Amino acid sequence: MKKVTYKTSGVDIAKANVFVDSIQGYMKSTESPNVLKFRGAFGSLFALDAKNYKEPVLVSSTDGVGTKLLVAKAAGIHDTVGIDLVAMNVNDVLCAGAKPLFFLDYIACGKLDPKILKDVVKGITDGCNQAGCSLIGGETAEMPGMYKKDDYDLAGFTVGVVEKSKIINGVKISTGDQMIGLPSSGIHSNGYSLVRKVFSLKEQKTRAKELLAPTRIYVKDVLPIIEKFDVHGIAHITGGAYYEKLTKILPQGKCFSIYKNSWPVPEIFQIMQKRGKINDAEMYRTFNMGIGLVMVFAKADVPAVRVYLQKGKIKHYLIGEVIEHRSERILL
Numbered sequence: 304m305k306k307v308t309y310k311t312s313g314v315d316i317a318k319a320n321v322f323v324d325s326i327q328g329y330m331k332s333t334e335s336p337n338v339l340k341f342r343g344a345f346g347s348l349f350a351l352d353a354k355n356y357k358e359p360v361l362v363s364s365t366d367g368v369g370t371k372l373l374v375a376k377a378a379g380i381h382d383t384v385g386i387d388l389v390a391m392n393v394n395d396v397l398c399a400g401a402k403p404l405f406f407l408d409y410i411a412c413g414k415l416d417p418k419i420l421k422d423v424v425k426g427i428t429d430g431c432n433q434a435g436c437s438l439i440g441g442e443t444a445e446m447p448g449m450y451k452k453d454d455y456d457l458a459g460f461t462v463g464v465v466e467k468s469k470i471i472n473g474v475k476i477s478t479g480d481q482m483i484g485l486p487s488s489g490i491h492s493n494g495y496s497l498v499r500k501v502f503s504l505k506e507q508k509t510r511a512k513e514l515l516a517p518t519r520i521y522v523k524d525v526l527p528i529i530e531k532f533d534v535h536g537i538a539h540i541t542g543g544a545y546y547e548k549l550t551k552i553l554p555q556g557k558c559f560s561i562y563k564n565s566w567p568v569p570e571i572f573q574i575m576q577k578r579g580k581i582n583d584a585e586m587y588r589t590f591n592m593g594i595g596l597v598m599v600f601a602k603a604d605v606p607a608v609r610v611y612l613q614k615g616k617i618k619h620y621l622i623g624e625v626i627e628h629r630s631e632r633i634l635l
Contacts, residue, residue: 313447315415322417322443326424333431333438337404347440349405351464358467362401365460366391370495371515372456377504378511381419384457385426386433387492390518391541392461393434394596397522398537398552400471400529401463403434408441409458413450415443423457426517433520436461471529473536473552473599476625480535481605482559483612484566484622485524487595489516493542494589501579513571521596524617528598532608536599540591547588549597550632558628561635566620568593587635594622 309316339348353359368387375384385408393403408427410420420443431438450456465471490498498514499507507514521539528534536552549559572593576586586592600608605621612619628634 313414314445318415318417319443319445322415322420325417326421329421329424329428330438333406333428333436335437338437338439347405347407349437349439349462351404356464356466359464360401360467360470362396362399362463362465363461364392364395365458366395367456367458368492370499371492373499374495374507374511374514376453378508378515380511380515381422382426382429383515383517385423385428386430386517386520387426388457388459389427389430389434389436389461390520391492392459393430393436393463393520393522394518394539395541396461396463397525397596398471398539399463399465400469400534400537401465402526403436403461403463403522405437405439406431406434406459406461407439409444409460410441410455411444411446411450412455413445413447413452415445416453420455423455427459430517430520434522436463436522469529471534471537473554475533475535476552476554476557476599477535477601478557478625478627479602480599480625481602481621482561482623482625483598483600483605483608484594484620485521485596485598486519486566486618486620487540487569487591487593488519489513489569490571491518491541491591491595493544493591497579497581497589498575501575519595524615525596525598528608528611531611532600532604534598534600538597540595540597543588544590544592545587545633545635546584552599553625553632556627556629558626558631559623559633560626561623561633562621563635565622566593583635594620597622599625
């Protein structure tokens with residue numbers, strides 16, 4: 304047997320170290336004064352500034368991008384999926400009323416390609432800057448045998464903070480409350496297994512700009528609303544969409560009645576539905592259909608909320624109300 308080394312086995316530690324050094328500038332662009340740097344630290348450090356909180360509660364989320372990565376691979380475009388990765392996590396902690404503090408990433412690949420992975424990390428830092436949180440660390444794992452040479456996968460983890468008395472969990476949702484929806488930026492990061500069934504590989508490449516439009520990050524638009532108004536519930540419309548993610552915040556005995564024609568459904572969803580002969584229930588269970596985040600308010604507060612949104616030039620739609628219903632959780 305020839306002499307065997309870790310490098311001949313497919314893992315190049317020196318190359319990985321060069322890659323890690325090359326992305327330090329990206330990471331630094333996201334750092335707040337709360338990020339602590341210590342030589343030789345094995346973990347990432349973040350100092351929680353608790354002086355503005357009486358009872359600070361940490362809210363965490365972990366998620367990935369899913370098979371949208373296969374579209375990115377087919378198109379050779381890798382600088383937007385990092386934004387998706389951040390968005391899928393920070394939008395989730397936002398639903399509890401939390402401000403995202405920091406983010407960590409995990410990148411697994413068959414063979415480290417510095418150019419591709421630098422594009423991915425650039426997207427992650429772009430997402431962190433959009434969310435106002437710090438990228439404080441991560442892991443890049445080169446795993447030949449587990450992944451094909453040109454394959455990679457992403458996972459992310461974020462932590463946010465909210466005052467205990469201000470946690471948003473849906474318990475305030477009452478009959479007569481109304482729902483305001485904020486538009487999505489496209490398909491976001493869910494339903495891509497179905498997307499890839501509808502569109503051929505060639506079409507995925509020609510439609511790459513549309514299919515790879517990064518998930519909208521709602522943090523900087525929504526946090527001021529949470530500070531100014533009494534938000535009864537927030538839902539991030541991701542996997543499971545209206546039937547699962549939206550109804551997740553509903554108290555028992557309540558039902559969301561959706562005004563189905565109250566917002567424009569982007570053309571991409573209409574094309575997929577027609578070409579795939581997909582029924583409405585399947586579309587609204589799989590895709591955001593043009594609404595990426597939903598907030599629930601008391602009916603009396605909605606006019607003031609809408610004036611605030613209009614002044615801030617934040618596009619929004621009144622998309623439904625809360626009704627009593629013994630058996631249904633959502634009516635579309």
